Amino acid sequence: MSAREHILSRLKQTQIPSAAPLPDVAAWFEGRQRNENISERKARLKAALEAVHTEIHEVTPANWTATLVELAKQKGIGQVLIGTDTPHGAQLQATDCPDLKLIEYTQPIDTWRDLLFDGVDAALTLAMGAVAETGSLILWPTPSEPRLMSLVPSVHFVLLDVDHIHSDLFSAMKANHWENAMPTNALLICGPSKTADIQQTLAYGAHGPKELVVLLRQSTGDLS
Structure with missing residues (x-):
């Protein structure tokens, strides 16, 4: 038997x-659930975000656009970048804001890179959700709201439903069925950009x- 045949024989034997069995992730988390209500989850999220210099404003479906316009005025913001054909973008466009220019993200980045990086003060995006445990906002970039909207402008407004x-x-992940349709970029944002x-x-x-x-928008059912 040659050396090659000997090696192959040992490999075959x-x-x-x-x-090994896969860990039961669902069971692990099930045994550690806090069983919190919405108010408790909201309080934990706010505490975590505010600890890292995130600005939070509680708003309603009726006043969130007016709140954003007023905040933009206070911060000296002249332009806000919004997504293309988004319901929240349309709501903001329908708001009376003559001193605030709304720019839709409608062009390929190569055609307006200079304006995006040097001429846009702020952007508005919608959060898919948030994680109270880590104080994270979940952004789900789409062609209507690309990832650059949350990375380039100096001020990032995020609309989050409580x-x-x-x-x-x-x-x-379970509530939104991430296993069925993961995006190219799922963003977890835990505060403004910082370095040391x-x-x-x-x-x-x-x-x-x-x-x-963060504009923390309560549901209609929470209004009293």
């Missing part, structure tokens, strides 16, 4: 171990928006 705050990431140098001096806006403003 090797017992292939059976695959009903979409989940206790943990697993709950969010070797002397541990913290600076905001180095790699993205220096301000994160």
